[in-house]
Amino acid sequence: NAGVTQTPKFQVLKTGQSMTLQCAQDMNHNSMYWYRQDPGMGLRLIYYSASEGTTDKGEVPNGYNVSRLNKREFSLRLESAAPSQTSVYFCASTDSSYEQYFGPGTRLTVT
């Protein structure tokens, strides 16, 4: 039981490049989330998927798109990376108990 896994762990992009962050969970959770964490700040919700087949915007969705590929997988795409998107990205999942289980994070730098 791996919990929540994220790939890649580290990534450096140039401004304008695109990439997809991958997330998978093996806990059969219905809901999945993408957050970003900037220095000295808490986690800010980018997008979430309450259940397979649905996605909704969070607090800071601009510049991102998501896909809930199936119940296990929830990906985050940056179409045209900007330096303001330099951050640590966390994926999380939960069942109806509201406690969220987080992945180890992806550290993204955009130059």
Place this chain on the structure above:
Amino acid sequence: GESVGLHLPTLSVQEGDNSIINCAYSNSASDYFIWYKQESGKGPQFIIDIRSNMDKRQGQRVTVLLNKTVKHLSLQIAATQPGDSAVYFCAESSTGGFKTIFGAGTRLFVKA
């Protein structure tokens, strides 16, 4: 917008002492509160939660107190250990909702 914040950004305690981390929340509709611990280089990890129909809940060496009158949440860690050194986040959400709002975090340093 609604927010969850913390009173102290850093806290330094002696090993063996008790730690108290405070948090203020502003959304009166929130009815579920969670404390997470984040160690360096890792994702946040659930510590303890409390629902709004309670004012205290105890776990192993941790206690969460909820004061709905002043919208205040605290995390108490008994006999703080070096392994407790981390950033602690409070978070709030509402029953039936899918969004959780996180505070900025408090860094706890435990001195040996």
